[in-house]
Amino acid sequence: MSKTTATTTITTNSDQVPFFQVRRKLYNIIVRGFLRLTTLVTVGLLIFMIGYILINGLKHLTIPMLTTQSSYIEDTIGIFPNIMNTLYMILISMLIALPLGIGAAVYLNEYATNRRLVTTIEFAAETLTGIPSIVFGLVGMLVFIHLFGLKQGVLAGSLTLVMIILPTIIRTTQESLKSIPDDYRHGSLALGSGKWHMVRTVVLPSAMDGIVTGSILAIGRIVGESAALLFTAGFGLRLNSLFKSLQRSSASLTVALYVYVSERGEMEAGFAIAALLMLITLLLNFAATYFGNKLKKR
């Protein structure tokens, strides 16, 4: 059966714009073409970036590098302390920002009744997303270090990171909350659930996708941040325990990368760290998705 027969048989209303069918076919072809093309561009970029980093980085990523700390005397580079520092910072800042961000989003979407307040908070969150990390770094230094008297270290760094990632978490969570049909909420409330119970059992599980997306973007920001950490978490390349690192200058992987690349011109180490960061991001993404799904099921 050919297409022509299919279309000839099915034409009853003839009051159509003459060229419309042609235009419409064209529209579809063009749209699809554009979708493919842009995706191809994106995929090309992805492959290039990822490939470039892996090719230049993996060959320099050696076991000793991963498991030792740098020594100036022996002139070796080891990034084990930085791996730990990065993990500490992810841990601490997510522990603070995730509940705060989800809480704020839930407040905005489920509880708030005062429009003006909502607008204010949303506006604040949006403003935060646009502030350059260097400004966060300066403010973080001023507030956490000069005002609160913390020392440069993981704690001050993580607190600064909280400011940076909070809006991302708020916005993405809020978006997914918005997309949940009211039918579900009404169904739950009509059964006599309290508001919080409804949020916990029906709303948050359905919003899990957005929360995971937000967390992943947030982790990405944490992992990729350098400017804001230079002034707050510091530069230290030595290994510390979690507790000690809180108040001791501790470079994250990205800060270390920045130092090696920009002060010493050690491109190789830089790419090695970048490749490692990518592997870490990948791992964390899988973890976030996995736990997200798990929570959603519950």
Added chain:
Amino acid sequence: MIINVQKLNLWYADNHALKDISMDVPRNQITALIGPSGCGKSTFLKTLNRMQDLNPIVRIEGEVWYNGNNIYDPKMDVTDLRKHIGMVFQKANPFPMSIYDNIAYGPRTHGIRARAKLDAIVEKALKDAAIWDEVKDRLRKPALSLSGGQQQRLCIARALAVEPDILLMDEATSALDPISTGRIEELVTQLKKKYTVIMVTHNMQQAVRISDQCAFFLLGELIEYSDTSTLFSTPTDKRTEDYITGRFG
């Protein structure tokens, strides 16, 4: 009188959707609400368990008394109120969870955790809603994969599982075939020994078959409210007569 409505007015923004409704609903009886589409039946039903609170553009005046308490009293515990006044919505709205979890949702909310007890509640509710046979082998499957009518019965079962005092049903049988409808009607008739039922229906036969009282709404007004038999045999208002004889509009 379990419910007592006094001079209730409701606006959706500037659309005056309920006008001066006053109405008493007797305990342990079935009260039917009838009237043409868009006349305010769902709107009225939702004022009885304060579901209208959720719509920010709604403004309400007047009083609704439940068991001697004004439910619009700011001190009212809305959660508790809704637990006692259950509701089945016009559009079936199962949660995106398994069939089992949908039914167990209410009991769990109210603190029942024991597996055996939950199992028993779920089974009873599904049986009462005449859907047990169709789903007993797929309780763990998502509720959204059910057919339209199955979803509606699921929602009835979900409301029953909480054992409310009053059950508000918004066209709960409209998507059902005669057999399921018959079963639900039977259920409702039995329920009235323990519960009070207020139901919206488009089906006059159904109203005649099972309701004790009947209220006729038109353009947001309560035109006539009396014994079902009286209303259908000797309506006092011309408009009621026109509507029930199908001569209306």
Added chain:
Amino acid sequence: MIINVQKLNLWYADNHALKDISMDVPRNQITALIGPSGCGKSTFLKTLNRMQDLNPIVRIEGEVWYNGNNIYDPKMDVTDLRKHIGMVFQKANPFPMSIYDNIAYGPRTHGIRARAKLDAIVEKALKDAAIWDEVKDRLRKPALSLSGGQQQRLCIARALAVEPDILLMDEATSALDPISTGRIEELVTQLKKKYTVIMVTHNMQQAVRISDQCAFFLLGELIEYSDTSTLFSTPTDKRTEDYITGRFG
């Protein structure tokens, strides 16, 4: 015969939901599908305009011929097919846009841009679906603020605005009061001069009142299919008889 179904089988994953359905639907007539909830009526209806394509777990075998074309032919232009075979869904699903834009969506999609023409189409469709009077002053308001029954009529109007060849209606009047129902029935009866209508209904009286053919489904099988009068007066299958006399189950 405008539609011709041959040995159609459908599975939702491993749930065999339609079994060996063969059925001819005559042009310019009204064909009713009846049967208990969950028997496969909606499922069958959705195979006729290939809406089932959208559900990845569905597997279909068999053939459906429309005007001499096999609609499951890979070369079939599905868009064009759906334009000619319109559908009203069981659960009202207006777009989150204004009332006007909901109706104008279809015509716009098919290339009508002129404002005056669109206005005329929208008005006619809303009038046909017996909802014009209720919404004419609020065409720019969101469709989701309509009452349940209004939403359903809106969806009917939306389908009519495209002027399809065949109209598939899945319990399109279940949420409607008798008056609106009457109007829609009237409309459908008129439509059959130009269109062919296939409708799912739970309302036997409705089937008797307006349909020419009637098909009875049970557990995914087509049990009996014949003239409506024949089917209701002298059913050949015991199960059909049980169902239409309400003795079933």
Added chain:
Amino acid sequence: MKMLFFLCGLVSVGFVLCISIYLFVAGIPAFKVIGISDMLFGKVWLPTASTTEPSFGILPFILTSIWGTAGAIMIGVPIGLLTAIYVAKAAPKKVATAIRTSVQLLAGIPSVVYGMIGMVVLVPLIQRTFDLTSGATLMAAIIVLAIMILPSIINVSETALSAVPAEYEEASMALGATKEETWFRVTLPAARSGVATAIVLGIGRAIGEAMAIIMVSGNVANMPGLFKSVRFMTTAIASEMSYAAVGSLHRDALFSIGLVLFLFIMLINLGLKFFIREKKEET
């Protein structure tokens, strides 16, 4: 519970207040000394000049930031959005997962690395293609920024697009709309607010970025031009802050740039908010 969530909401307001107070306190003095119009409309930036009079005009930075952000948005948003549609709706499941995962990887790459790659690959490429003395130009910065905002745009709008109820799409298809038409005329509008969020996040990332573009934009305080070496507001702060002597007018002027940048971001957000609200009221 409500109180608790309310407090969570207030935290970000607190942050913004704290940042604005700090920026105002630190940013106003230089304006007072130099003069608002001399600073905002001055075209010459020579903060450490010792042989001539130092000059603190930040107009080149402001214009560069506007140009750069607008350019990045113009390239990045369409590409990101269309990719998101493809991934959410058209792509085979496996392809979609693969793209999604790699986009998330992209989100975790530090900006310094974007800068590095831009510097060794993109800058020479531009230099050769357009036969310039140096490829480190506004154009290079725009391209790098456009790539950097892709992850936010793709991830967030993809989530929003996937969350649109299937009913809407079904209704559209049943009216004879093609998939493409359905995506653009039903799904996209229904996901509008999510897409707007994606764009806001993307713009935020573009305006706030410093480390990557320092390495590819040339970083000379010229008035902007596509093939000129330019400096952004962010890079101006980032590059000189650590060396500017504490208490000097130079440092104060850098804080003033921070303040201008901050106000600029506020303005954009207000504009977007207004725009989105307008749209919403139409329906």
Added chain:
Amino acid sequence: AQEALSGSIATDGSTSMEKVIGILSEQFMIDNPDVAITYDATGSGTGVAAALNGTADIGLASRALKEEEVAQGLKSIVVALDGIAIIVNEKCPVDNLTLQEVADIFTGKITSWKDFGGEGDIACIGREAGSGTRDGFESITKTKDANKLVQELTSTGAVITAVASNASGIGYASSSAVEGQEGIKVLTIDGVECTEENIANGSYLIQRPFNLVVKEGAELPKQVQAFIDFMLSEEAAPLVAKAGAVPPAQPEK
């Protein structure tokens, strides 16, 4: 050390001094396990400020102190010298320039490599305002405020990479960072090579000091004084050299 030292030493300042301070403190901490030395690389300006307001025990500045800073009661101690190497792309045919030629190139008086037998326009790549390297370069070439750059980068590594990827590029960078880098070539200036020896004896002209900044006349904690003494000792010289910088010929006290 006779008596065991303990406590912490906070250093803060120039990023260029990262390697020198790193190696010295690593050795010092090996010798005195109870001492913890921290280093915050925030930039010379901040380092000076930190020394002044006491948040750091030792400020680090890769430039000479300004008059007003000295006036506030700070003093500087040269811990090392840093040559500023003039680098070009490895494809560039030029090997030697005079100091004047360097100045002319960076001020835009000479704009083409053709004048030196090469080809193409010269792309001058420099550092941002306030950078110690730039300060040193500009004071010695006497080109203050007159540089015409096509790129102003914020770090040594970035300059090296930029020159390596631009065939007509010329730039300046800390000598400690340029050795062993691919794609670039270090020029001799007036025929003098940029080597440790030539920097130490002053014959290589383009260089700057690495300074420790402390408060004038203040009594320093024991471990801090010990660390400063160690950094200026003979023992420290090979370490400084290993870090790529040049130990000063006659350490000042």
